Amino acid sequence: MKFTFDGRPYEARRGDTLAAALIRNGVHLMGRSFKYHRPRGVLAAGAEEPNALVEIDRGGARRTPNLRATVVEVFDGMVARSQNRTPSLRFDVGAVNDLLAPFLPPGFYYKTFMWPIGAWAKLYEPLIRRAAGLGRAPDLPDTDRYTQRFAHCDVLVIGAGPAGLAAAAEAAAAGMRVMLCDEQAEFGGSLLSDPAAAAGLHETLAALFANPRATMLCRTTAFGIYGDNLVGLAERVTDHLPDPDPALPRERLWQVRAKRIVVAAGAIERPLVFPGNDRPGIMLGDAARIFATRYGANPGRNAVVVTACDTGADVARDLAASGVRIARVIDLREGFRVTGTSGRLRVSFIGIERGGAREKIPCDLVAMCGGWTPSIHLYSQARGKPRFDAALGAFVPDTEVSNLICVGACAGDMPGAYRAGIAPVSSEGRAFVDFQNDVTAKDLELATREGFRSIEHVKRYTTTGMATDQGKTSNINALGIVAGALGATIPEIGLTTFRTPYTPVTFGTLAGHSRGDLFDPVRTTPMHQLAVAAGAVFEDVGTWKRARYFPRAAEDMHMAVARECRMVRDSVGMFDATTLGEIEVVGADAAEFMNRVYINAWTRLAPGRCRYGVMLGENGFVMDDGVVGRLAPDRFHVTTTTGGAARVLAAMEDYRQTEWPELRVWLTSVSEQWAVIAVQGPRAREALLPLVDGLDISAAVMPHMSVVEGTFLGIEMRLFRVSFSGEMGFEVNVPADYGHAAWEAISARVGACQGGLYGTEAMHVLRAEKGFIIVGQETDGTATPDDVGLAWAIGKAKPDFIGKRSLTRSGMSGPRRQLVGLRTDDPATVLEEGAQITATTDDNRPLGHVTSAYGGATVGHSIALAMIESGRDRLGATLQVRMPGRAIAVRVTAPVFYDPEGARLDA
Amino acid sequence: MKLIPCPICGERAEIEFAYGGQAGLVRPPPTATEAAWGAYLYSRENPKGALRERWRHIHGCGRFFNLTRDTVTDKFIP
Ligand SMILES: [Zn+2]
Numbered sequence: 001m002k003f004t005f006d007g008r009p010y011e012a013r014r015g016d017t018l019a020a021a022l023i024r025n026g027v028h029l030m031g032r033s034f035k036y037h038r039p040r041g042v043l044a045a046g047a048e049e050p051n052a053l054v055e056i057d058r059g060g061a062r063r064t065p066n067l068r069a070t071v072v073e074v075f076d077g078m079v080a081r082s083q084n085r086t087p088s089l090r091f092d093v094g095a096v097n098d099l100l101a102p103f104l105p106p107g108f109y110y111k112t113f114m115w116p117i118g119a120w121a122k123l124y125e126p127l128i129r130r131a132a133g134l135g136r137a138p139d140l141p142d143t144d145r146y147t148q149r150f151a152h153c154d155v156l157v158i159g160a161g162p163a164g165l166a167a168a169a170e171a172a173a174a175g176m177r178v179m180l181c182d183e184q185a186e187f188g189g190s191l192l193s194d195p196a197a198a199a200g201l202h203e204t205l206a207a208l209f210a211n212p213r214a215t216m217l218c219r220t221t222a223f224g225i226y227g228d229n230l231v232g233l234a235e236r237v238t239d240h241l242p243d244p245d246p247a248l249p250r251e252r253l254w255q256v257r258a259k260r261i262v263v264a265a266g267a268i269e270r271p272l273v274f275p276g277n278d279r280p281g282i283m284l285g286d287a288a289r290i291f292a293t294r295y296g297a298n299p300g301r302n303a304v305v306v307t308a309c310d311t312g313a314d315v316a317r318d319l320a321a322s323g324v325r326i327a328r329v330i331d332l333r334e335g336f337r338v339t340g341t342s343g344r345l346r347v348s349f350i351g352i353e354r355g356g357a358r359e360k361i362p363c364d365l366v367a368m369c370g371g372w373t374p375s376i377h378l379y380s381q382a383r384g385k386p387r388f389d390a391a392l393g394a395f396v397p398d399t400e401v402s403n404l405i406c407v408g409a410c411a412g413d414m415p416g417a418y419r420a421g422i423a424p425v426s427s428e429g430r431a432f433v434d435f436q437n438d439v440t441a442k443d444l445e446l447a448t449r450e451g452f453r454s455i456e457h458v459k460r461y462t463t464t465g466m467a468t469d470q471g472k473t474s475n476i477n478a479l480g481i482v483a484g485a486l487g488a489t490i491p492e493i494g495l496t497t498f499r500t501p502y503t504p505v506t507f508g509t510l511a512g513h514s515r516g517d518l519f520d521p522v523r524t525t526p527m528h529q530l531a532v533a534a535g536a537v538f539e540d541v542g543t544w545k546r547a548r549y550f551p552r553a554a555e556d557m558h559m560a561v562a563r564e565c566r567m568v569r570d571s572v573g574m575f576d577a578t579t580l581g582e583i584e585v586v587g588a589d590a591a592e593f594m595n596r597v598y599i600n601a602w603t604r605l606a607p608g609r610c611r612y613g614v615m616l617g618e619n620g621f622v623m624d625d626g627v628v629g630r631l632a633p634d635r636f637h638v639t640t641t642t643g644g645a646a647r648v649l650a651a652m653e654d655y656r657q658t659e660w661p662e663l664r665v666w667l668t669s670v671s672e673q674w675a676v677i678a679v680q681g682p683r684a685r686e687a688l689l690p691l692v693d694g695l696d697i698s699a700a701v702m703p704h705m706s707v708v709e710g711t712f713l714g715i716e717m718r719l720f721r722v723s724f725s726g727e728m729g730f731e732v733n734v735p736a737d738y739g740h741a742a743w744e745a746i747s748a749r750v751g752a753c754q755g756g757l758y759g760t761e762a763m764h765v766l767r768a769e770k771g772f773i774i775v776g777q778e779t780d781g782t783a784t785p786d787d788v789g790l791a792w793a794i795g796k797a798k799p800d801f802i803g804k805r806s807l808t809r810s811g812m813s814g815p816r817r818q819l820v821g822l823r824t825d826d827p828a829t830v831l832e833e834g835a836q837i838t839a840t841t842d843d844n845r846p847l848g849h850v851t852s853a854y855g856g857a858t859v860g861h862s863i864a865l866a867m868i869e870s871g872r873d874r875l876g877a878t879l880q881v882r883m884p885g886r887a888i889a890v891r892v893t894a895p896v897f898y899d900p901e902g903a904r905l906d907a
Numbered sequence: 908m909k910l911i912p913c914p915i916c917g918e919r920a921e922i923e924f925a926y927g928g929q930a931g932l933v934r935p936p937p938t939a940t941e942a943a944w945g946a947y948l949y950s951r952e953n954p955k956g957a958l959r960e961r962w963r964h965i966h967g968c969g970r971f972f973n974l975t976r977d978t979v980t981d982k983f984i985p
Contacts, residue, residue: 227908227909228908230920618934654927657970810941
């Protein structure tokens with residue numbers, strides 16, 4: 001296979017990771033460090049890699065930054081690039097930061113870029129981001145597809161090394177539904193770098209693959225454990241393929257609910273902390289062994305193994321067997337100390353010292369064996385509390401977690417010879433602890449000298465363990481250094497929290513199909529396409545698309561809305577009111593239920609009549625409103641606001657089930673069942689008459705606030721005589737499937753009566769001219785019925801209703817903000833909704849604010865509604881609406897600007 | 908994501924449920940004292956440990972029911 005790295009062509013073998021292929025090609029310089037731009041090679045061979053972050057470019061939007069070269073699988077034709085270097089990896093001008101290192105101590109950004117605060121966004125942050133950065137984010141929308149699956153199993157085994165495979169095989173043999181996942185491309189874990197294990201591994205895997213009750217997921221990372229054994233798995237489906245089948249998703253999120261979880265996540269080797277421990281060619285001992293034995297990519301010709309435990313001997317043996325010359329094995333337990341290394345882009349010498357005797361050893365590979373850290377990330381996420389194992393120099397699982405066990409190395413179960421304790425540290429010079437965030441031992445010691453005691457604070461101040469690798473190779477070493485500097489033990493210092501995800505997960509995997517049109521599905525009414533065809537401009541109301549206005553040629557919004565308003569006042573307009581919530585309240589105790597839920601009295605409302613209902617919360621504040629029609633003694637048709645439909649039904653259901661279970665009443669949401677078309681204006685009756693199949697809709701038989709069931713051109717219909725415009729009006733309810741047809745039929749009739757369509761904007765102006773409130777616009781969750789002029793609606797004789805007791809709490813009377821109208825001197829001045837109002841321009845105490853403001857289409861002047869302290873006592877007074885740099889004088893009026901007697905409603 | 912036992916439907920995922928707050932609150936009559944009514948509106952227990960609370964299987968059968976949950980372990984207590 002061929003691939004390129006920074007434009008240069010290389011050859012790879014099937015199964016190679018990018019890191020393995022580069023090493024076989026003699027390329028060790030793979031990245032520049034985050035802060036100091038120091039040359040870096042790989043430290044590790046797996047997911048814990050902090051240094052070798054690369055960008056894979058598949059063209060167009062398919063450019064992915066910040067991938068670890070140690071987990072990226074090479075495919076034929078792959079284009080890979082290094083990051084965080086200008087202009088090239090070998091010569092990077094950012095490396096000047098390394099010379100400035102004495103001036104870049106921990107907390108440098110906090111200490112330096114403090115003032116002025118405004119410079120952060122414009123100057124400091126862009127500068128810092130450019131100088132110290134990761135890869136380039138893709139700048140095109142993601143064109144790939146991501147899917148999500150739920151799964152259930154008896155046993156989920158995480159990690160397919162020797163311990164995980166044994167657990168999976170045993171569970172499968174017992175007939176259980178098993179899922180086995182591993183982050184690598186192949187199952188086997190450490191067995192893959194042990195040629196002697198190949199035959200046994202093959203046999204175990206063959207049995208598992210043949211078992212229909214076993215699900216085998218490679219390239220799949222268990223990134224998080226959530227409540228009740230729900231595990232998030234990220235499966236990378238196509239990133240390793242040169243030419244993926246377009247039918248396949250790029251990645252797949254599995255949400256697995258497992259009866260039992262077996263964590264077999266293994267252990268991660270620790271680097272050693274000594275001066276110059278970050279040069280390319282200096283890597284973990286186990287990584288060197290994996291490159292040499294599993295990939296046949298010897299990471300050097302002449303190696304020095306530095307070890308704090310017996311792992312070093314095994315590494316030296318395996319490297320030698322692969323043809324690497326072992327220049328020296330330096331066992332720190334024998335009193336040696338590493339004094340430094342040299343080599344600009346690859347290590348060339350390592351310096352050691354013992355008892356004053358110094359020595360420089362030439363080498364091109366340094367293998368560091370600093371002991372092992374069990375991967376307790378998932379155990380800890382599942383709320384397991386680990387304990388510190390001093391012999392191991394790491395935390396191991398301790399408290400029991402129900403239905404989860406750790407097995408193998410992640411449980412601390414490893415050969416005694418691999419138990420290193422915490423290795424000695426040589427902190428002079430530049431001894432790196434966190435390679436990805438460029439944190440040195442000195443930085444940590446400085447933080448403790450500056451007074452930081454808590455490991456959580458040291459972590460945030462120095463940023464150790466806070467890079468994308470989450471400190472997998474650095475946390476224990478950092479703890480050891482901080483503990484040493486403070487003269488405390490590691491258990492006293494504590495352990496920082498393990499957070500999800502274990503390794504980075506793409507946003508695409510988490511989002512799945514929930515993007516674009518599917519991110520927040522749009523609701524449209526059955527007449528939506530007709531509104532589109534009529535040229536409607538839409539607005540979003542919750543998840544609904546509502547027609548805001550219908551501009552004709554050359555009309556702007558203001559002109560269109562003014563025309564639509566005049567049309568309703570002069571002839572007739574039609575309006576799509578389908579989005580209102582509708583609930584049927586049915587049962588022998590329906591009226592009693594309504595009495596308790598709404599402030600109004602319902603007992604004496606006759607069937608066939610409607611009433612404007614107001615609903616409070618128990619705190620006494622207006623929660624929702626809407627017209628309620630009584631269809632029969634035991635049946636109410638309740639309408640709610642568009643946004644309040646679900647909330648109102650949930651509240652009603654709460655009281656029905658938990659407060660008044662004795663009431664015989666049932667609640668049904670019928671919002672989706674009915675298409676609702678408002679027909680409003682002096683010619684509304686004339687427009688509808690030919691359509692209602694002979695129904696008598698005269699004012700005598702069907703007065704304002706009445707409801708009748710009939711047919712509309714043969715279709716089932718509920719016809720309401722209601723008005724939110726101030727004109728005589730009807731609302732035609734037909735089954736939703738007939739909404740389109742009914743709209744077309746009414747549209748023809750309305751047109752014949754010199755009328756037309758109007759949208760939500762005209763609806764708002766018309767209702768504001770009448771002083772009708774909109775819940776959520778005039779009210780803000782602190783308005784009582786009296787505040788908004790609705791005290792008349794309260795059924796005074798009722799013993800109780802939701803919120804009644806609150807209306808007499810202290811503080812609910814006294815000077816409260818009340819609904820009033822506002823008039824400006826200049827009839828053309830339209831106030832700004834939300835603007836604050838004061839008594840004079842000298843007095844900044846706010847009396848209230850503007851809640852609604854419009855041009856006022858039919859009254860000849862602009863109008864506004866406002867909530868003003870003791871507003872009804874201020875009628876006729878002049879107040880000031882405060883605007884940036886000026887104030888607008890307004891006169892307080894009653895909130896009704898049009899037809900205050902309501903004569904037009906009864907036409 | 909937790910599993911929540913609905914008395915009608917059995918164990919279902921948390922996303923199907925709505926939280927209903929502390930259980931066992933008694934709605935006082937409209938003759939209640941100011942203090943009693945104020946407590947009903949705003950005073951809630953916030954224990955470290957067992958809390959009796961209401962849940963509703965809102966995206967399922969719609970049923971309200973009570974459970975006891977340990978606020979430390981986030982586990983339901985039978
Ligand atoms: Zn249920």
